Amino acid sequence: MHVVVMGCGRVGASLAASLYRVGHEVAIIDRDPLAFDRLATDFPSERIVGMGFDRSVLIRAGIEKADAFAAVSSGDNSNIIGARVAREMFGVERVVARIYDAKRARVFERLGIPTIATVPWTTDRFLQAITQDSPSDSWRDPSGNVAVVAVNPHEDWMGRRTSALEDALRARVAFLIRYGAGVLPDARTVLQADDQVYIAAVAGRVAEAVALAEAPPPADL
Known part of the structure; x- marks a missing residue:
């Protein structure tokens, strides 16, 4: 499936690499072109410079054909906006966002968008939420x-x-x-x-x- 990842920090780069290794097509967005240095030089994902909640940027990333969207930038507001645009404007079914503020996360969950905190297994949680085919830890x-x-x-x-x-x-x-x-x-x-x-x-x-x-x-x- 096609997945759009917003944010190429440590979690975003790790998530994009994991998605690619298990056979998914990935486009990754970041406003800082130097952020893409975290990706392997031969990593075949599409790199898009821009704001991840900007409609034109999302279209360049293939949001119109996307099966999933992950908002993993360093800002709660950006992640909230990006996730809502993906869900409400483009109708992406699988949308997940990283939210640092617990109160905001609870509000966002009530909107029907899963949120994930910054924990050691963040990449695992995002990958499970996107693919929905991985069991819980034993x-x-x-x-x-x-x-x-x-x-x-x-x-x-x-x-x-x-x-x-x-x-x-x-x-x-x-x-x-x-x-x-x-x-x-x-x-x-x-x-x-x-x-x-x-x-x-x-x-x-x-x-x-x-x-x-x-x-x-x-x-x-």
Whole structure:
């Protein structure tokens, strides 16, 4: 799907990269052209300089065909305006905004637009809100740095080693539930049909790892 990201700070750049890695088309907006330096030089997203709530800027970013819009600039007011323009003027269904002020966030939630605070797993939360296909964490450590989550691997992963899945996801296979019993995998463990798979991943990589697990294995694996 096509996603427009407003703001190319650390969260915006991370979110755009994660969306691209799991197969989505991304356009990213920032009023400061130097902000795009946070993106890899070969990152193929469209970079648009301008205010993310400006109608002409949004049209250049492809808002008219967008499936989702994420407002992650450093200003609450800009994020609120951008999100409302995307939802109300262009009819984008999946809109999410980062709001620093808790009172504003509660008001904004009542308007039907999800808001996300600045927490260690912001990228994961945004990616889940945009794609709406990632399960909730089964466990997360108190600092928010590591999460364990259930995944539903694509059927083409069956018969492959868990180590190959780990390489593709850049995450650990924490354990499996096989025939009702827990299994701690090692380098020789092979995935079987009906395995329940739980992975451990660091903040910012959880939702992306889930999406990659649900996709077919890379052709070069």
